[in-house]
Amino acid sequence: MTAVVRAFRRGEWQASLDTAALPGTGGASYGLALVPEIVAHADRRWWDTTRATLPPLAGRRELLLAAVELFGRGTVTVGGVGAQDAVGFRAALWGTAGLPGPLVDRWCAMLREALLKRGGEPVPDDRLSLVALPGNTFTCLDSVLDQAERSGAVWVRPSRREPLSAARLVAALLAVGWPPARIGLYPAEQRALHGLLKLADRRVVYGGAGLAASVRDAESLTLHGPGRGCALVPPGMPVEAAVDWLLPLVAADAGRFCSNVRTVVCTDPSQSHALASSLGAALDTIPPGPASRAWPLTVFREPAEAHHALRSVHERMRPGDRMLTCREPIVEVDGAPCVLPRLVRLQAPEGHPLVGHEVPFPFAAVLAAAPGTVRAITAESLFVHRPAKWGPA
Secondary structure (H helix, E strand, O other): OOEEEEEEEOOEEEOOOOOEEEOOOOOOOEEEEEEOOHHHHHHHHHHHHHHOOOOOOOOOHHHHHHHEEEHHHEEEEEOOEEEOOHHHHHHHHHHHOOOOHHHHHHHHHHHHHHHOOOOOOOOOOOOOEEEEHHHHHHHHHHHHHEEEEEEEEEEHHHEOOHHHHHHHHHHHHHHOOOOOEEEEEEEOOOHHHHHHHHHHHHHHHEHHHHHHHHOOOOOOOEEEEOOOOEEOOOOOHHHHHHHHHHHHHHHHHHOOOOOOOOEEEEEEEEHHHHHHHHHHHOOOOOOOOOOOOOOOOOEEEEEHHHHHHHHHHHOOOOOOOOEEEOOOOOEEEEEEEEEEOEEEEEEOOOOOOOOOOOOOOOEEEEEOOHHHHHHHHHHHHOOOEOOOOOOOO
């Protein structure tokens, strides 16, 4: 039996004649109701009429905190799915998106901690915001919380690869008393995203390089594109200390964050060989799937995506490059492929297509670089990691 996650629009969970199947294995399968562009246009006109009648919403921060707590630990009613407790939520994410329970626990905690660390509450306006989410991590729901606190209403466009977390957050907001007219869940085909962007007054968009390029000129846009995270290893840093520092930067969060390190730059060429070999050996000790509490790995419920992501690394290797992780790159976990961490040492880094290359599993390229190349790499990196003070003073 298929449970079809409904859209939430005009203050109600709504079915749709347009649906998409979610990947999955075991138990109930899931579908997703899609909102056609013409319907979204009509809903924008409805919002323009409705917003003038809505009373002010006070105590937004308290409501958001209550919703995030419920999101992580409670039971909520998701349209088309029904009552879903915390265990059911984790089971659904594992079965459809391949996200293991330890990672879901960590990401729920990160959402809560980020909300607790926020500064003063913004003065809300009556603008309609759209948040277009990625499929790699639901921690980007933090942008939904931010826009809910500052906007008249926020529409959430979830990824078709992983819409369940967005639907659950909407259900949690409703459960704590968030006004239904001020929240929306608008699943849509990729080709309909540009139409949704035109309907919103304020836009927050997550996506890869192709999507980033296609929406860059939109007004009132906050764009979260590729991070191309890199780490700079200073001269003389002991190999053991460098590996201890780099391992979580590469492997944490299953390599799903834009801040994950994709390029390790050794400013001292004599370091690169020993460091790369030791880091590759450390990555090879991470067990597949959810077996590691420290660095749990995801599985791909759409096997073609796993092979495509892995192939994108191997096809970008050049003569002289060396793969330093030694295990078979893909193993089966719970009937689905798990891509194990990969590490490549680059022979000639200038203009190399693996520098900053992002894939949805732990991967990094190690290279030695002269100062000019280091400057070029860091200029293209949104996240540049440098070690804290190490060794004797």
